Amino acid sequence: MSHTRQGVRPMTPYYNRDGVTLYQGDALAILRDLPGACADAVIADPPYSSGGLFRGDRTTRDTATKYVHTGAALAGPAFTGDNRDQRSYLAWCSLWLAECLRVAKPGALLVVFTDWRQLPTTTDAVQAGGWIWRGIIPWTKPLGRCRPVKGGFWQQAEYGVWASAGPLRKEPDYAPCLVGHVNAASPHRSERVHITEKPREVFDLCAQAAPPGGTILDPFVGGGGMLVAARRAGRSAIGIELSPDYCAAAVEHLARGERQGDQTSLELA
Numbered sequence: 001m002s003h004t005r006q007g008v009r010p011m012t013p014y015y016n017r018d019g020v021t022l023y024q025g026d027a028l029a030i031l032r033d034l035p036g037a038c039a040d041a042v043i044a045d046p047p048y049s050s051g052g053l054f055r056g057d058r059t060t061r062d063t064a065t066k067y068v069h070t071g072a073a074l075a076g077p078a079f080t081g082d083n084r085d086q087r088s089y090l091a092w093c094s095l096w097l098a099e100c101l102r103v104a105k106p107g108a109l110l111v112v113f114t115d116w117r118q119l120p121t122t123t124d125a126v127q128a129g130g131w132i133w134r135g136i137i138p139w140t141k142p143l144g145r146c147r148p149v150k151g152g153f154w155q156q157a158e159y160g161v162w163a164s165a166g167p168l169r170k171e172p173d174y175a176p177c178l179v180g181h182v183n184a185a186s187p188h189r190s191e192r193v194h195i196t197e198k199p200r201e202v203f204d205l206c207a208q209a210a211p212p213g214g215t216i217l218d219p220f221v222g223g224g225g226m227l228v229a230a231r232r233a234g235r236s237a238i239g240i241e242l243s244p245d246y247c248a249a250a251v252e253h254l255a256r257g258e259r260q261g262d263q264t265s266l267e268l269a
Contacts, residue, residue, distance in 0.1 A: 014247050019236035020227050020254060024247045027219040027240045028092075031099035039238065040214030042100045043206045043226050045113040045198065046093065049084040090121050090128070096219060097129025103217060107169035109209040111137065111160040113198070122161050131163035139182045139202050158198075160206070174211040193223030193249050203229035210235050224250025228257045 011033055015022040023030045084092060093112075100110065110131050114122040119136075126133050137160035147155040169175060184201035207229040210216045214235055218226040221241035227250060230237035241247045 014241075015251050015254070017254075018231065018258075020231055020239070021237070022221060022224075022227065022239040022241065022247060022250060024241060024244060026242055028096045028099060030240045031096060031103060031219060034099075034103050034217075034238070036102050037105045038215060039100075039104050039217035040108055040211060040235075041206075041209035042104055042108065042110045042217045042219070043209065044096075044100070044111070044219050045222060045226070046096075046220045048113075048115055048118050049086075049089045050115050050117040086118070086121050089118065090125050093122065093125035094128040097125055097131065100217065100219065101130045101165055104165040106166050108165040110163045110165070111206050111209060112163075113139075113158060113160050115158050116155070119159055119161070126161055126163050131165060132167075133161065133163045134168075135162055135180065136160065137162055137180055137182065137205075139184065139198070142183075142185050145185045160202075171211075176208060178208055179205065193225070193253050197223050197225060200225070200229070204233065207233035207235055221250050222246055224253035228253055231257065 011023055011030065013021045014024040097110075097112070104110070110126065112122055112126060123133055138157045139160065140157045143154060143156070149155060182199075182202050182205055184199040186199055187197055203225045206226065207216065210230075212234050216226065216230045216235050216237045218230075218237060218239045221227060221239040223246060224239070227237045227239050231254065239250065241250060
C-alpha cells in the first residue's frame with residue numbers, strides 16, 4: 001500500500017510488510033509527503049530535550065550520558081534531536097504536530113509522551129498544532145525503578161498528553177472508554193532496544209486508540225515498540241525514524257515479535 005501524497009515522488013519504505021510500513025528519514029519532511037486523512041491515531045514519543053538538572057545538561061549533553069546511569073551498559077545507540085531549549089522545542093513540536101493533524105482522520109486520537117519538565121510546553125504545542133487537548137495519561141513507575149528526590153517526591157511518572165482531531169469519534173461500533181493510567185516498570189536495560197524504551201503495557205494501551213484494522217502513525221519509532229504493539233493488536237502502522245541504526249533495530253524487534261507469535265492481553269475498560 002502506498003502512503004505517498006498525490007503529485008509527490010513516491011517514497012521508498014525502509015520496511016513494508018504485513019501492514020507495517022517504516023520510513024527512514026526526518027519526521028517533518030516525511031510527514032509532509034504523506035497523504036491527508038490516512039491515520040486513525042497518532043502516537044508520538046519525540047526526544048523530550050529534557051534530561052539533566054541544568055539547562056546546559058539538557059541542551060549539550062549526549063543522550064547516552066543524560067539517560068544512562070554512570071557505569072551502566074548502554075541499552076542502544078545514542079539518539080539525536082534531544083538538545084532543543086523549550087522555545088525551540090515548542091516551535092518544532094508545533095510544526096510536526098500540525099502535519100500529523102493533516103495526516104489524521106477526523107476524530108483521530110493523539111498521544112504525545114513527555115516528562116514533567118516539558119509537560120506545559122507539550123500541552124501548548126499540541127494546541128498550537130491544531131489538536132483539541134483532552135487530558136493527560138500518567139505512566140507511573142514502581143519505586144526503585146525511578147528517581148528519588150531527597151527532601152521531595154519521587155520522580156515516578158511520565159505523561160501522555162492526549163488530544164483529538166476535532167470532535168471525538170462516536171461510532172456505535174467503536175467508541176471505547178480507555179483506561180487513563182498505566183502502572184508499569186520500564187523494561188530492564190538488558191531487554192531494551194532503545195535507551196528510553198517504554199514498557200509493553202504503555203504501547204498496548206496506545207494501540208487501542210485506533211479501531212481494529214485501523215492505522216496508527218508513529219513519527220518517532222525509536223526501537224519499534226509501537227509498531228510491534230500495533231501488529232499485536234491487529235492494527236496497521238506507519239512509522240518514521242531518523243536513525244538508520246534504530247530502523248534496523250525496529251525491524252529486528254518486529255521480526256522477534258513474529259517469531260514469538262506476540263499477542264496483546266490488554267482488555268478495554
